[in-house]
Amino acid sequence: MTGVTEDPVSAETRRGRPRSAASHQAVLTATARLLTCGEYEYDDVTVERIAAEAGVGKQTIYRWWTNKAGVVLEAVLTGHLRLDFSPVPETGDLRADLLAWVSETLDETFTEGHRSMARSLISALVTGGAETDSLLAASQIWEESPVADRLRAERDVGRLRADLEPSAAAAALASPLVLRLITSGRPQDSWAHSLVDIVLDGAWAR
Amino acid sequence: MTGVTEDPVSAETRRGRPRSAASHQAVLTATARLLTCGEYEYDDVTVERIAAEAGVGKQTIYRWWTNKAGVVLEAVLTGHLRLDFSPVPETGDLRADLLAWVSETLDETFTEGHRSMARSLISALVTGGAETDSLLAASQIWEESPVADRLRAERDVGRLRADLEPSAAAAALASPLVLRLITSGRPQDSWAHSLVDIVLDGAWAR
Amino acid sequence: MTGVTEDPVSAETRRGRPRSAASHQAVLTATARLLTCGEYEYDDVTVERIAAEAGVGKQTIYRWWTNKAGVVLEAVLTGHLRLDFSPVPETGDLRADLLAWVSETLDETFTEGHRSMARSLISALVTGGAETDSLLAASQIWEESPVADRLRAERDVGRLRADLEPSAAAAALASPLVLRLITSGRPQDSWAHSLVDIVLDGAWAR
Amino acid sequence: MTGVTEDPVSAETRRGRPRSAASHQAVLTATARLLTCGEYEYDDVTVERIAAEAGVGKQTIYRWWTNKAGVVLEAVLTGHLRLDFSPVPETGDLRADLLAWVSETLDETFTEGHRSMARSLISALVTGGAETDSLLAASQIWEESPVADRLRAERDVGRLRADLEPSAAAAALASPLVLRLITSGRPQDSWAHSLVDIVLDGAWAR
DNA sequence: GCGTAATCGAGACGGTACGTCCCGTCTTTCA
DNA sequence: TGAAAGACGGGACGTACCGTCTCGATTACGC
Numbered sequence: 001m002t003g004v005t006e007d008p009v010s011a012e013t014r015r016g017r018p019r020s021a022a023s024h025q026a027v028l029t030a031t032a033r034l035l036t037c038g039e040y041e042y043d044d045v046t047v048e049r050i051a052a053e054a055g056v057g058k059q060t061i062y063r064w065w066t067n068k069a070g071v072v073l074e075a076v077l078t079g080h081l082r083l084d085f086s087p088v089p090e091t092g093d094l095r096a097d098l099l100a101w102v103s104e105t106l107d108e109t110f111t112e113g114h115r116s117m118a119r120s121l122i123s124a125l126v127t128g129g130a131e132t133d134s135l136l137a138a139s140q141i142w143e144e145s146p147v148a149d150r151l152r153a154e155r156d157v158g159r160l161r162a163d164l165e166p167s168a169a170a171a172a173l174a175s176p177l178v179l180r181l182i183t184s185g186r187p188q189d190s191w192a193h194s195l196v197d198i199v200l201d202g203a204w205a206r
Numbered sequence: 207m208t209g210v211t212e213d214p215v216s217a218e219t220r221r222g223r224p225r226s227a228a229s230h231q232a233v234l235t236a237t238a239r240l241l242t243c244g245e246y247e248y249d250d251v252t253v254e255r256i257a258a259e260a261g262v263g264k265q266t267i268y269r270w271w272t273n274k275a276g277v278v279l280e281a282v283l284t285g286h287l288r289l290d291f292s293p294v295p296e297t298g299d300l301r302a303d304l305l306a307w308v309s310e311t312l313d314e315t316f317t318e319g320h321r322s323m324a325r326s327l328i329s330a331l332v333t334g335g336a337e338t339d340s341l342l343a344a345s346q347i348w349e350e351s352p353v354a355d356r357l358r359a360e361r362d363v364g365r366l367r368a369d370l371e372p373s374a375a376a377a378a379l380a381s382p383l384v385l386r387l388i389t390s391g392r393p394q395d396s397w398a399h400s401l402v403d404i405v406l407d408g409a410w411a412r
Numbered sequence: 413m414t415g416v417t418e419d420p421v422s423a424e425t426r427r428g429r430p431r432s433a434a435s436h437q438a439v440l441t442a443t444a445r446l447l448t449c450g451e452y453e454y455d456d457v458t459v460e461r462i463a464a465e466a467g468v469g470k471q472t473i474y475r476w477w478t479n480k481a482g483v484v485l486e487a488v489l490t491g492h493l494r495l496d497f498s499p500v501p502e503t504g505d506l507r508a509d510l511l512a513w514v515s516e517t518l519d520e521t522f523t524e525g526h527r528s529m530a531r532s533l534i535s536a537l538v539t540g541g542a543e544t545d546s547l548l549a550a551s552q553i554w555e556e557s558p559v560a561d562r563l564r565a566e567r568d569v570g571r572l573r574a575d576l577e578p579s580a581a582a583a584a585l586a587s588p589l590v591l592r593l594i595t596s597g598r599p600q601d602s603w604a605h606s607l608v609d610i611v612l613d614g615a616w617a618r
Numbered sequence: 619m620t621g622v623t624e625d626p627v628s629a630e631t632r633r634g635r636p637r638s639a640a641s642h643q644a645v646l647t648a649t650a651r652l653l654t655c656g657e658y659e660y661d662d663v664t665v666e667r668i669a670a671e672a673g674v675g676k677q678t679i680y681r682w683w684t685n686k687a688g689v690v691l692e693a694v695l696t697g698h699l700r701l702d703f704s705p706v707p708e709t710g711d712l713r714a715d716l717l718a719w720v721s722e723t724l725d726e727t728f729t730e731g732h733r734s735m736a737r738s739l740i741s742a743l744v745t746g747g748a749e750t751d752s753l754l755a756a757s758q759i760w761e762e763s764p765v766a767d768r769l770r771a772e773r774d775v776g777r778l779r780a781d782l783e784p785s786a787a788a789a790a791l792a793s794p795l796v797l798r799l800i801t802s803g804r805p806q807d808s809w810a811h812s813l814v815d816i817v818l819d820g821a822w823a824r
Numbered sequence: 825g826c827g828t829a830a831t832c833g834a835g836a837c838g839g840t841a842c843g844t845c846c847c848g849t850c851t852t853t854c855a
Numbered sequence: 856t857g858a859a860a861g862a863c864g865g866g867a868c869g870t871a872c873c874g875t876c877t878c879g880a881t882t883a884c885g886c
Contacts, residue, residue: 020858041333043333048847051860055859056858056859057859057860057861058859058860058861059850059858059860060857060859062848062849063858067847068847119332122332123328123329123333125388126325126332126388126389127329136389158411159411160409160411161409161410161411163403164400164404164409165397165404168382168401168404169400169404171401172378172379172382173378175378175381175384175385176374176378178385182328183339183342184339191373191374194374194375195374195378197369198370198371198374198375198405199405199409200408201408202405202406202407202408202409203408204367204407205364205365205368220834220835220878220879221833221835221879222833222879223834223835223836223837223877224835224836225837226836226837229836229837229838252866252867252868254868257838261838262837262838263837263838263839264838264839264868264869265836265837265838265870266837266838268870269836269837426829426883428828428829428830428882428883428884429831429832429882429883429884430831430882430883431831432831435831455745458871458872459872459874460871463833468832468833469831469834469835470833470834470835470874470875471831471833471876472832472833474874474875480873534740534744538737538740538741538744539661545801563821571822572822574823575815577809577812577816579809580794580812580816581812581816581821583797583813584790584794584813587789587790588786588790588793590797591793591796591797594743594744595751596751597751602783603783606783607786607789609781610786610787610790610816610817612820612821614820614822615769616777616778616779616819617779617780618779631853631854632852632853632860633854633860633861634859634860635853635861635863636862637863638862641863641864664840664841665841669864669865675863675864675865676842676843676844676865676866677844677845677846677862677863677864681863686842826885826886827884827886828883828885829884829885830881830883831881831883832879832881833879833881834877835876835878836875836877836878837874837875837877838873838874839874840872840873841870842870842871843868843869844867844868844869845866845867846865846866846867847866848865850861850862850863851860851861851862851863853858853859854857855856855857
């Protein structure tokens, strides 16, 4: 969407003060819009296109970010572009909840829109260089995920091992899904359920 | 393994000069050589450079593959370019072996060379479009990993649950490492060890 | 007429399958067809296109000619591709006849089809190298033109100077038209008529 | 002189950074330099080489001209690249002067360097398409030639017919030479002298 | 009448230039 | 005076042809 948007907010702010904050926002929302519209992959979303979509000069983008990866990454980390992990259901039965979450996640995210966004995020990280790494490092992505939160809660009420590292467990569960998401196709449900079994029960024979 | 553009119909009676398998191979080995020499990242390895290194015309590359990503990906999947996972030690103590493997993997692969290659692989996947997906889908990358092999062996002698899915367990262990590898910096050893505990013992309190 | 690369020695005892005269003809007619259809300029008529149009292998063309210029030139010189100079009218009044011829030539040839063909011929000469030069040198293009014929006839009956070189006079009349044909647009009739006056009357004041 | 793609409308209020006249000039001088240095023919002078020689991006060339032919043609028509016709001697004897000029022109220009440049010019014309035609149409190439100038002067002092069209006479003299220049080899001096006789004396018997 | 040899159409080969697109920087004009 | 517009130098892309080469199939001649 381009021409129609004469945003009243940006119209007023344009007067006395520089539009800087408005432009900054416009870039992030434009980036999110382009990436979610389903028409463009990461590589197709050029800086020029973002600038045009945001109604912003290219230089304005380079004033705030070092490159496209930074823009995309900030769009993700600030929530303009959500890699929407579903919330974990709360039936009281942890295994059933996790199984439900995995299934839902697979169903929800194995749509082209979500895959494209995940790829974009990874691309941004991969091509972004050192400063994007630090951006992500500060984001505590696993620690704040719905899965980690749930596992932490279960541990705190004693249902899970006291020495459990919730972020590690969440990573063990979610990382394989993410890798599958950006690479191969949707895995079998049985494969995903095995994952839950492993994380909960471990591999040892009893 | 033939190129991604290979057509089963053409197996009948192809007219004209047949495609040169030698050129095909030369491209893959040249790609591997460039990516391994430590001098170039994925983006620095241009199609023209590959062609020059392989002593091949650029058009020949585009005759076999749709783009650079396809070339790199096939180089990986055919083993010309190895993402060298360390072998798992065999002391008899599975936990100790996996811990050792994780530590070694972290040490070995968190060198710029390995990270670069991982980034290249991911870039190829992410920019490659649909046909690279199918290439990877057929690759059984986790099923063939040293970790999956070891877990399968342990299961077969009864030390691990009979219903264990080795590839899922291997994914639970390795995927988080891969994601860290291509994104943030080297994780703490303690974080990695938590991962081993989860995969072996599970999360449940005893 | 055989191709420029034809070797008289080889005509005697050639082994193997003889060259196909049919293919040779097909190439020339295909070249003429492509160049006259109005769709292609000289540069657009590639060897590949000629081969396809003629239903002939590319190598067959290179077996007979050294390059495209040779093909086009032979097509012209053998009459497959005619640079149709109109005949000169024969009313008995030389000046009127030449004026009429000039006007008709301008009208007829300043159509895109003819211009394109003239350009093609010139291109062939310009890009063709030494052997195409000799081809043309042997063709006596001005000596055989309708204008030269007419001037020669008039000279032989004593109406023109006995020492007149008909080919030079024809060149003086036709060359400016050809150059205009391949470069600028149609000249004024008055400009063309001045040309006739100069060739007939000369420039001296009387 | 502005480029062929220049648009009169754009003269009003152009936004953004204005086009660099310096780059425009640099391209033309670089083109002339390459074509004059004797090392390259028209086909050897690639757009990339021009850009490099001019210290200019390739895109900048395509921003001003539609193709290489346009560049070369403008270089010629703006005098950056001179098709150096010799000046006509001034002994007072017009016939002797023109004969001398013809001989000198033949000697001077039938060197590979001049032929190469003439071929380049013709190639540019022939491959340039419609917009190069208009460029040339406006160029008055014959009207400004040394020969036309001399003829005009002689007419103005009454030695040549008052109704003589100098450009037509110059064309009658020079065009045959140009055509010979780009096609066959150097003509006989006698042939060239016949040309002068025709232009001065005309063809009629006296 | 059977091999030998050169041709045929077809199309891939190593090259090279093309014209387009994008990067990240710069230089204007406008509000 | 800050930002939009857009040209700049640079460089990779994917396409189109060039002229050569290699296929299987075909077609003549000489043995």
